[in-house]
Amino acid sequence: MAIQRPKGTQDLLPEGSPKLSLDTQASAFTHIQDVARRVLERAGAQFIATPIFEDAELVKRGVGGSTDIVRKEMFTVTYFGDHGGFILRPEGTAGIVRAYLQAGLKQLPAPLKLWTHGPMFRAENVQKGRLRQFHQVDYEVLGAEGALVDAEAIALMVGVVRELGLKGVRVKLGSIGDPEDREAYNTYLRGLFTPHLERLSEDSKDRLERNPMRILDSKSAQDQDLIRELDVRPMLDSLGEAAAAHFAQVRAYLDDWGVAYDVDPSIVRGLDYYRRTAWELHHEGVGAKSALGGGGRYDGLAEQLGGPMVPGIGWAFGIERLLIALAAEGVALP
Template sequence: MAMNAPRGTQDILPGTSEKWQYIEEVLRDLSRRFHYKEIRTPIFEHTELFQRGVGDSTDIVQKEMYTFEDRGGRSITLRPEGTASVVRSFVQNKLHGLANQPTKLFYFGPMFRYERPQQGRYRQFVQFGIEALGSEDPAVDAEVLSFALKSYQDLGLKSLKLVLNSLGDQESREAHRQALVDHFSPHKEELCEDCQLRLEQNPLRILDCKKDKDHPAMGTAPSILEYLNEYSKTYFDKVKHYLDAMDIDYVIDPNLVRGLDYYNHTAFEIMSEAEGFGAITTLSGGGRYNGLVEDIGGPATPGIGFALSIERLLMALEAEGVELPVENQLDCYVVVMGEKAEVEAVKLVDKLRSEGLQVDKDYLHKKVKAQFKAADRLKAKKVIVLGDREIEEGIGNVKDMASGEQKEISLEDISAELKDTKGE
């Protein structure tokens, strides 16, 4: 019986993995420019972290988590998202006590959700995300929004739309919650089972329902923007003012709620408007989560962040026809003729690699013609031919694969020659 990867997972093979590496390098550089430092958290956590952090009423907790009991009888969950883990680490390691605040962190890593696999959505997927903890300044919200957009723009994407909303503070949310209960209660029996439960637990989740999205009551549901108190209105106005100052375009969507319970105040999504991208246009999302640190056992600490899926980012690049400038050329390929030259070839390859060059050779004892074909397939810039004569004379026959020019160079000088031509 053939063994295949589990449904909803994928192998990232050579030829594609280089694109992932390039994307990671771009995002790491962006993090450096925005002064975010990397954090690495465990792939699995105690289940209670996500129940308390993400929210019991969310689809993620109710339907999508990979949860199991370990040998000690503890309930463990493969992380479905990154924020709860980062906040847990922030609290556990007392990062709130650092002199420089806010604490600005970024992460890469696999996440796990048991959902129906489809194009660009997997049960194991990789997220890049940032979190800024310790400041309630609307300018930090604007910084995170700018970072999120630049994550795509720096990779060449142009067909982007930033969708923005405010979920308000606790007082505003309570007023809106009651308005939603009053609005949807007469239609309770017409809603799906999940939304009937949400009406009691968290009616805001109804606005995010995929099954009932076309129900007439959805179009007339009260907007959170109608229930923002003065503080929440002022906060949202400042966020928009900063975005305007940075010439960042955005669209206000009062029904944008996001899929996690911890959001308040600023909430946003970035969508692809590229033709042929697919029915689900959301690329990434995030928002402010004041109160989450306290929920996980830490001191009162405001926070905001966002996360993007690398898989969906790659889909967007393909939809817009963006070719990443991935380097896939060898600096040099060594062609060997004869047993005596084999030992010298191994020595030379190792020496060149030690000096920072990307070098390979034949390990299948192919004939010379086949070795040249292999060098061509590997896009080698140079080929060094080593035979018995070359070894006796202490030289290598160096061929430029682009021009066809050949010259004999002392084995001692080959490294300098390759480095010179590499820098041209």
């Protein structure tokens, strides 16, 4: 039997290939990257590229020890049979912030807008639009903390997919507050869930101590049933004064610019470095898991990686998932 490609990966094929589909068409990937480049560089972003493997500690500190990525989904890199200190990158933000700190990019004028594209790796259960090697377009802004930067980032994400011809997208917008807001909210969640510990999934039992907010993002049906039964108060109702004012400013900019969104109190995002603004971009044509991508603010990430405090915000979307949405709408690519 001939050797097959690894499960959860796919080949990008040239025109005329007998088994060609939109999400394996090399020219479709190139087109998306070209449109992203045009939209983002028009807004002042510069291209950056980081290694596809990084020190494992970078991801553990940046993404967070309570996440599924660190606990279940990391691909470890070994060489000479005995080194396991590196992993294939599961997302792009931590590596870009690491490069920003290491290369002294803080000396450049702020805000510094950066973008990249490339493969990411997660050991996931393979399903439609969810691969073990997948490709992202990533946009980051470092060195600015005002709500204007948040709103612009959201508008640019929508702008890229609109310029590609995609119409049926919607922004789901939320806020996860400042660290003190999250700490108070996590205390509330621990008190709420602890009496029902035995009804939580094994993953959520672990999250209850590490980061209870991650329970709200659980994929377990039994966890979601319990959340509904307990009528959990959303994070948006627990924002401090500063975070609430910031969220109101972000919404005001988006309203002024005509960028449609739905306020979604359930948005908590899956990575530990987020704070304040968080959002997801959805399209029903992708399937039950309708998110094309998402983003948020991560002002504390640089400090977690051993650097000074650097405000940051960014987003990423999956190219494969975007191609599924384009195919669902029948958008013809050039």
